Amino acid sequence: MTAYYEQARDNDLFLTTAILDPQIDRSAGLDNERIAERFLHVVKETSDGIVVRGAKMIATGAPYTHDFIIFSFLQFQTEHRHHAHILIVPANAQGLHIVCRESFAEVTEPNHILGSRYEEMDAVLFFDDVFIPWERVLLYGDTEKVLTLRANKTANALAFHQTVVRYVAKLEFVTGVAFAVAEAIGVTGYLHIQEKLGELLTQVDTMKALVIASETMACPDESGVWGPELSYIDTARNVGTRFYPRAIEILQQVGGGGFVQTPSGMGDFYGSISKLMHLYFEGASVSAEKKVQLFKLAWDLIGSPLGARHELYERFYAGDPVRAYASQYTRADKTAFTEPVWKLLKEASKHGAKRI
Known part of the structure; x- marks a missing residue:
């Protein structure tokens, strides 16, 4: 090796x-x-x-x-x-x-x-x-x-850490495109759009927080190799399988039918109908050319074969999402959560017996 x-x-x-x-x-x-x-x-x-x-x-x-x-x-x-x-x-x-x-x-x-x-x-x-x-x-x-x-904790923590860093980068990019699309067509003032864009921000911040937590709680293994805390990495990988498809869905909802109304190419901006192109494709805050370029970029994320591949990729990159969530449960220290419950019930029983 x-x-x-x-x-x-x-x-x-x-x-x-x-x-x-x-x-x-x-x-x-x-x-x-x-x-x-x-x-x-x-x-x-x-x-x-x-x-x-x-x-x-x-x-x-x-x-x-x-x-x-x-x-x-x-x-x-x-x-x-x-x-x-x-x-x-x-x-x-x-x-x-x-x-x-x-x-x-x-x-x-x-x-x-x-x-x-x-x-x-x-x-x-x-x-x-x-x-x-x-x-x-x-x-x-x-x-x-x-x-x-295959189950080596350090190797998996280091390998899976890049998965979460990738999620952060891709979610930030989708969020940026969604913000730009919303601004370009003048819908940022609508409450339901603000809610969706806010959801994208929570996705990014959640992923960033999990990366920071995994790095802050890093510790060395028996060989002295430092690795991020795997529990936070596992959580990020699991929620990521749901975050990315949802981010793509939000981008679809923000742009709506505009994504299928872009011209096939940019040549018409310089041809015989150039004036009409600039007139009817203009955005609320950007020129017609910039708006078309932006929507074509967004289409590459939500509608192209490449975009469809990436959505599928992020759904299953970490394996079967159902098994991944189940595995996180089976490996977890359940007593850390259940002991306070049983302790509370025990104390409540004692107080109840005294009153009786």
Whole structure:
């Protein structure tokens, strides 16, 4: 691990992960032969390394990565040793196929300011008997150790911290676009619009507060590595799955039908109907050109393939939202909340007995 870390650091390597298993039959697990054969597993061991077969998803940035970090969120049993591994796989490994979704990149920047700049491809990986040398096999065969490494609190806290920082940045941006749209069409004076814009501010402040809390309560682990407090990070990741779709919904409601009334391009502002374009697309506080540019930017967030992808991405980036909330409950120290309740009831019972 140390050797690879130093290699990646010194050579400025780009890495991405593929940690999910293909959606074949969610009701079946590794005890099902049909599923076990298609989930990534070791089919051969040699003195030089291992050979793996199966599929992994979702590899964001796959076409331009140097290496893939491969592991799984499966709950392994002892007998599942061939599926228990953590690997570093070169993107140019023989037998590795990268199957990309349709690209959402746009070439006309004035019409798609976000789509022309920030598309990041997602892909499924097919491993058709791919050889992995031992120096790229971080763990293999020991299900308990794989689960232990995957659950490492410090590693997860540091990895998930960037998730919340990303939420802050994206929510701030959506809020800025919503404010600008509201000002451009003169609706900031309406109470129901103010309520929605205020809700966006509470989202941003909530996320920022959770980041600050996680950093303020940071502490070192047994190795001396400092990491943010994971409980606040978990809360932020959970509420983020609901905040971002709601922020997009608010932006839709603020702009309304104006989003589908923008011209297909900016050329008409300089053509034969230029005067009419400036007359009828003008905003309350901005020129017609600025208003159209703004609405096109907003459309990239709420209506374009790129925008739809990002909404889906934020809903499920942290995994199944239902399980994430449930997991936060099951891991929590419930006694810290219930003990005061039982203490109050006990005291009330004593006072009641004395009066009787």
